[in-house]
Amino acid sequence: MSIVLSNISKKFGQFSALDHIDLEIPEGELVALLGPSGCGKTTLLRIIAGLERPDDGKVLLSGEDKTDHDVRKRGIGFVFQHYALFRHMTVFDNVAFGLRVKPTKTRPSEAIIRKNVHDLLNLVQLDWLHDRFPDQLSGGQRQRIALARALAVEPKVLLLDEPFGALDASVRKELRLWLRHLHNELNVTTIFVTHDQEEAMEVASQIVVLNHGKIEQKGTPTQIYDEPKNDFVSQFIGHTNVFHLENDGDTWLKGSSIVLDNTDGITAHVRPHHIGVEKLDENASSPISLKDWQHLGATIRLELTNDEFKGTAKVIYAEMPSDQFKQSRLKKGDKVALFIRQAHWFNLEKPHVPEAATNF
Numbered sequence: 001m002s003i004v005l006s007n008i009s010k011k012f013g014q015f016s017a018l019d020h021i022d023l024e025i026p027e028g029e030l031v032a033l034l035g036p037s038g039c040g041k042t043t044l045l046r047i048i049a050g051l052e053r054p055d056d057g058k059v060l061l062s063g064e065d066k067t068d069h070d071v072r073k074r075g076i077g078f079v080f081q082h083y084a085l086f087r088h089m090t091v092f093d094n095v096a097f098g099l100r101v102k103p104t105k106t107r108p109s110e111a112i113i114r115k116n117v118h119d120l121l122n123l124v125q126l127d128w129l130h131d132r133f134p135d136q137l138s139g140g141q142r143q144r145i146a147l148a149r150a151l152a153v154e155p156k157v158l159l160l161d162e163p164f165g166a167l168d169a170s171v172r173k174e175l176r177l178w179l180r181h182l183h184n185e186l187n188v189t190t191i192f193v194t195h196d197q198e199e200a201m202e203v204a205s206q207i208v209v210l211n212h213g214k215i216e217q218k219g220t221p222t223q224i225y226d227e228p229k230n231d232f233v234s235q236f237i238g239h240t241n242v243f244h245l246e247n248d249g250d251t252w253l254k255g256s257s258i259v260l261d262n263t264d265g266i267t268a269h270v271r272p273h274h275i276g277v278e279k280l281d282e283n284a285s286s287p288i289s290l291k292d293w294q295h296l297g298a299t300i301r302l303e304l305t306n307d308e309f310k311g312t313a314k315v316i317y318a319e320m321p322s323d324q325f326k327q328s329r330l331k332k333g334d335k336v337a338l339f340i341r342q343a344h345w346f347n348l349e350k351p352h353v354p355e356a357a358t359n360f
């Protein structure tokens with residue numbers, strides 16, 4: 001089922017939770033709604049589900065206006081952060097629930113229900129737990145059962161609100177991959193809410209970045225990461241060094257061939273792995289030195305300081321492969337030269353800095 005949101009707005013009292021949202025989600029996509037706490041993610045999900053009514057705008061499902069349709073008539077399945085499995089029912093009965101409460105006319109026979117439930121439990125790889133009760137499951141297992149239960153009624157859209165939010169990091173990681181594989185298998189249009197950019201990047205085919213009730217950007221994970229539309233998106237996705245040229249000066253650009261006539265109000269965002277670092281000899285005049293470094297596994301994060309910075313960005317973070325770090329023989333206190341391979345520029349009056357200035 002495709003989803004079109006047209007000019008959706010929602011206020012709570014005077015507070016504008018969603019402000020003229022336009023969004024199209026083609027059938028079969030796996031979309032992440034990503035943004036900081038309170039930006040309107042859950043409200044948007046609830047409006048799609050029919051649990052909340054927008055003040056303005058329309059919700060079209062498969063091209064039909066469903067804005068005023070009841071939640072039960074939308075063919076949508078949900079999973080929320082706090083898995084609401086029925087504690088007094090076994091895993092099997094939890095998954096069968098949605099089928100057993102269907103009106104007599106549309107309710108499958110008990111034999112078909114048994115087959116469907118076992119198929120679903122196999123799909124989430126937990127059929128062996130079918131006669132357990134929710135209290136006897138781990139958090140990750142409960143979440144997979146909650147998904148199986150949502151899928152039992154064959155929804156045309158699946159909405160997941162921070163489905164793995166309450167789980168510890170390693171289980172979350174495992175379930176992210178699992179969700180992506182499950183989606184590849186079923187191809188149900190799926191929207192999940194998260195405030196974790198890594199989760200969005202890893203799972204979604206499309207990411208919608210929200211902030212203060214507005215869409216800042218929509219695109220593939222690659223587009224969002226490599227071509228952020230504004231400084232909010234750039235900072236929200238991944239790590240970046242933020243340089244306010246008025247305060248921070250441009251000594252960090254020296255040796256990079258970037259020349260700017262006017263630095264007023266300009267910010268440059270540079271990802272740590274876009275900064276090359278080269279060891280200089282002791283007598284070199286560079287103001288930049290290696291203060292500290294941390295081992296992140298395959299990469300090393302370097303903490304660099306610039307004596308000439310007047311502003312706030314006193315520490316510059318760079319990253320390099322750990323093998324390269326070993327070869328470089330860098331040690332704390334060494335003077336270094338920086339090579340900025342790529343930067344994102346914001347608030348430039350001219351639409352682009354010269355080609356040579358962004359990539360070299």
Ligand SMILES: Nc1ncnc2c1ncn2[C@@H]1O[C@H](COP(=O)(O)OP(=O)(O)OP(=O)(O)O)[C@@H](O)[C@H]1O
Pocket residue numbers: 012017035036037038039040041042043044195
């Ligand atoms: N029923 C309500 N009454 C009043 N204000 C509400 C209501 N529901 C949500 N809000 C406000 O609307 C804003 C958006 O809320 P929403 O739950 O959509 O945010 P969110 O992005 O999902 O946040 P989080 O990541 O913290 O769950 C918040 O400031 C919230 O306080």
